[in-house]
Amino acid sequence: MISRHALNRATLDRQLLLRRHSMPALQAVEHLVGLQAQAPFPPYFGLWSRLDGFRPEELARLLEQREVVRIVLMRGTVHLVSAADGLTLRPLTQPLLTKYLLNAYGTVMASLDLDAVVATGRQVLAAGPLTGAQLGVRMAEHHPGAGATDLSQIMRMLVPLVQVPPRAVWGKAGQTAYATVESWLGREPHPAPSLDDLVLRYLAAFGPATVADAQAWSGLTRLREVFDRLRARLVVLEDEHGRELFDLPDAPRPGPGAPAPVRLLAPFDNLLLSHADRSRVISDDHRKRVITINGQVLGTVLVDGFVQGAWRRDKAVLTVDMFAPVTAGQAEEIRAEAAALLAFAEPGKAHDIRGI
Structure with missing residues (x-):
């Protein structure tokens, strides 16, 4: 049986969050199977929280x-994602x-001929x-009667x-503009990518995990048959609720007592979005906040491995909103991380840390 705290530490280890790693950014992006990026700049902070000496450039x-x-x-x-993963994962x-x-x-x-569109x-x-x-x-010029917004979205x-x-x-601004992946990268998408490999990479970055976890991360369904096909190659664990979790045999599982330093996670960080049961890192009440x-x-804000607060930055001002009391030592560690984040984002400016 694997406890919630042991699950927490295993996941943080896979996510490069138990210590900062000396690793090229491209290698980290591939290990993490990408970083969620609805907004332009959260991936920079996602890598900053995980890599030693990472610079936005x-x-x-x-x-x-x-x-x-x-x-x-x-x-x-x-x-x-890496260029190679863009061609494989899409x-x-x-x-x-x-x-x-x-x-x-x-x-x-x-009402449309989709091939023609x-x-x-x-x-x-x-x-x-x-x-x-x-x-x-421009597409609507060739398809009279069709809405331009609809055509673009399709x-x-x-x-x-x-x-x-x-x-x-970093340091630049620009509207969202699109190119086909083939024209941008000069290569075609992978003709026959493997779902088995996708599941194995998910476990390496987010495991141990249930089938439902993998489906929540990917958005895909019917992954049970993939896990069943891989079962002989995986370790099968049981959590505190009797659920079956799968893992790679040689993946790190450091145990519930492993120290977990304070970390300021980026907005949209995949750590919070990649499991059906997110209690390994955040409570239901805190998730609503x-x-x-x-x-x-x-x-x-991760304290002892779990989300205990949120942070917002307005240029050189960072405001922390803690959801529960912390010790004096933890507060000092949060302030140190906040100062480091501001030094990363706003170098050479006077910084202001509020709320902690």
Whole structure:
């Protein structure tokens, strides 16, 4: 049986959060199977909380050199992933995206020749990246009677499109503009990616986990058959509720007593979004305070491995909102992490830490 605290420490270890690692940013992005990236800059803070000496210029350079991309993948959300993973993961998640599209645009799609719509979108984008609005308007010129917004959304869900720089480049600003993954990377998506490999990589980054956890992370269904196929290669554990959890035989499980330092997690951090049962890192009550009704996910404070507060930054001012009392030593550790985050985000400026 594996306890909740042991599960917590195992997950934090996989997530590179029990200590900061000396690891290239690209290697970390691949190990984590990407970072959720609806907003442009949370991935920078996600890597800062995990890597020793990480500088924003490293990730910005990877974006500009097309070694990492921003693309819709797991759960139908934008993720920052390596170029190789963008080409491999998008075909695996396409059934989910097609299902989302059918649910939202089924009536509209029924009146369209989807092959023709996709061909039009690809032709329009061949001239260079476009914003969603520009893409829709130009597609509508070829499909009279169809709404430009509808056409743009259909294209974005049926075709792997990447969000191109300067969007999400540290220190720069830019509208969201799209290019096809083939034109941007000069390579085609993987023709036959493996669901088995996807599950194994999930366990390496988020395990031990149940089938429901893997489905919550990916947005895919019917993964039970994948786990059953892999069962002989996995360790099978049982949690405090008698649920079956799967893990890699050689994956680290440091035990419930392993020290867990204070960490300030990025907004939208996948640690909080990648399990059906999130109690391994956050209570249900605290989750309601962190994930807002409009889908925002606040930056959070980990104390002894669990979410105990939230943080917000306004330039060089960082405000902490703790959900429960902490010791004097923990408060000092939170302030030190907050100061380090501000030094990372706003170097050379006077910093102000509030609420702790």
